[in-house]
Amino acid sequence: MTSAEAGRDRLEQLLRTLGQGDLISLGAVTIVGAGPSAAAAAAHAEVGDDTLWSVTVESEAGWYVVLSQDCDIVRDPAEEPCIVVCPLVYVPASRWHQLRSGPYSPRHFPYPDEKGLRPDAERWPVASLLYVSSVDKTALLHESVRQLSPLTGPQRSRFGRWVARRFGRTAHDDLVERDVLSAAGARIRSLSKSFAKAGSPTDVMRLVAATEEWYVEATDQNVKLHAVLSEASANAAGLWDNRAGDWHHERIVNASKNLRKDLAKRLPAGGGYVLNVNATSLDRVPSSQYVSSWAVWTLEGDDALASE
Helix, strand or coil, X not given: CCHHHXXXXXXXXXXXXXXXXXXXXXXXXXXXXXXXXHHHHHCCCCCCCCCEEEEEECCCCCCEEECCCHHHHCCCCCCCCEEEEEEEEEECHHHHHHHHHCCCCCCEEECCCCCCCCCECCEEEEEECCCCEEEEHHHHHCCCCCEECCCCHHHHHHHHHHHHHHHHCCCCCHHHHHHHHHHHHHHHHHHHHHHHHCCCCCHHHHHHHHEEEEEEEEECCEEEEEEEECHHHXXXXXXXXXXXXXXXXXXXXXXXXXXXXXXXXXXXXXCXXXXXXXXXXXXXXXXXXXXXXXXXXXXXXXXXXXXX
């Protein structure tokens, strides 16, 4: 066997042990821009107003998160030469814990508090999709490159969904995003936090807590928020009638109406928006309606690092 063949065999073995969400110690982010910007300032680069620049920034943590799907990782380098990565960065403990308790962030995903990932009590690790780059697969053969697999199976699945949502998010109308979804999202996040702390939560809080996923259906100024519940989530939030083996229908309907009123008060005066809230489960939704008019609203409260 030639050295080239041996290298290919070793690379194939390395790629088979690497999965989406794993960490590698190799990478950097190259950014191209013009004039002063937040990226240039973060790289401590002094640039003029008309300067075209290119800076390379390395992760302070020394780790890069694999974003490529497993099927692309193992594919022959001749066909898929690179692995897509993003840096592992540090955030304050308050931000890390916020990411674990919701809401969903399309930019940061918390990584486990493992020894070696967190250098001190002030810096906590998250994957950052603010900057994405590529690593040539053959570079993994270098003896200095390390690999780490800190995510459990369920955590890896959540990470994969998180990456997919970042790049597959439906673009809502700018005005709807600004005037409706921004204010509604802030209020729902507040209600979610209140539920976690309340000794006797209201049914509106329970409805928010029971919502596993939010969808938006918007046409012009008519906006409908679909809160998707499951039997398990309704039971955990106190909206499932165990004796009847059914939903607490009346409480859920009333909670939806009250949530709509609460959110509507936060819309801009004179904006002309009509807002509705619909609590449902996916088995009640016709597939034609789901596919054609519902768009995922990336707002959730699940703990990304939960064990199950």
